[in-house]
Amino acid sequence: MTHRDRPPGERAGGAAEVPGHVAEAAERALGAAVSLWNRAGQQLPASLSPIQLQTIEIIARNDGINLGGLAAELDAIPSSASRLCDRMEAAGLIVRESAPADRREVVLRLSDEGLRLFTELSRRRQEAVARVLAEMTPGSRRRLIDALAEFGRLCEEPDVPGSRSLDSRSA
Amino acid sequence: MTHRDRPPGERAGGAAEVPGHVAEAAERALGAAVSLWNRAGQQLPASLSPIQLQTIEIIARNDGINLGGLAAELDAIPSSASRLCDRMEAAGLIVRESAPADRREVVLRLSDEGLRLFTELSRRRQEAVARVLAEMTPGSRRRLIDALAEFGRLCEEPDVPGSRSLDSRSA
């Protein structure tokens, strides 16, 4: 599906093939979508900070992740992640366990309350997106979903510049 | 997984018309896009915090906004916004002026440095999006841009539930 018949040596990863006004339109539309996305989290009844919300998502998708792994996912240092876990454990959102294999490590899991919040967050995001999708014609909606799915897959590909694996803390 | 084919021409009006698996796919794809979007800001050479980045965007798009307006856009209270402006003014990113019409008000503008950062942020976001778009086939890309533009417009419409005008501070 990944249509890449360009010679590997060509410049800028092929971004030059996309006209400026197209990138600008995409930026504007994505900006509105990002706002919609973020509001779904802000409107949760529990009123978690963005970083606590992000932490819940990371642990939900990486059950049993250790503290260093969480810090890496947050793009933060272990000390910050540790303090964050202090507060989230005290708030009853996560649990810290000692890893059986290596007792230096800490295994992180969601508490029942944390899992409930994650489920609710996902539900609200889907609902917010669905409300907008419902305003579109079925044809537009179908084209958006299909194209967006491809776009999302490409965003997750590690070989896309600016995707992951960058140490932005040293910037 | 019942694929509901609705008769075309029927008025779209409720989120219930969008099947759950469609909303789920959209959530997943948008999540990846949101990550791409956020990384563009994190990788700026200046290393601003998300809230400072957001403040720069708000002032850039609302030149001369007053402090209360900024606070509302940030979904924060004036006191928090005032402290934020203290630091950003000290960092040379924004300037505070007294409003000529009403001397109680404070008019906020970007400094040259703040404007430069905003331009760079926008450039990097467009570049990140363009790099992914360049990986798509021209047809998919076209369909995505067209459908995404419509989606973006609908996200910005005030009558879409969960759009704006919500006082999430009281939640």
Next chain:
DNA sequence: TATTGTTATACTCTATAACTATA
């Protein structure tokens, strides 16, 4: 008096550096 913004205080979030425990 009502509105706009700032200051006092306290808590969360984050990084640097020093530390403890385990390997």
Next chain:
DNA sequence: TATAGTTATAGAGTATAACAATA
């Protein structure tokens, strides 16, 4: 010694409440 995590300290970000200036 090297690794995983915590604690000490300090500064940024935020809210509540009290305050000052202007309308």
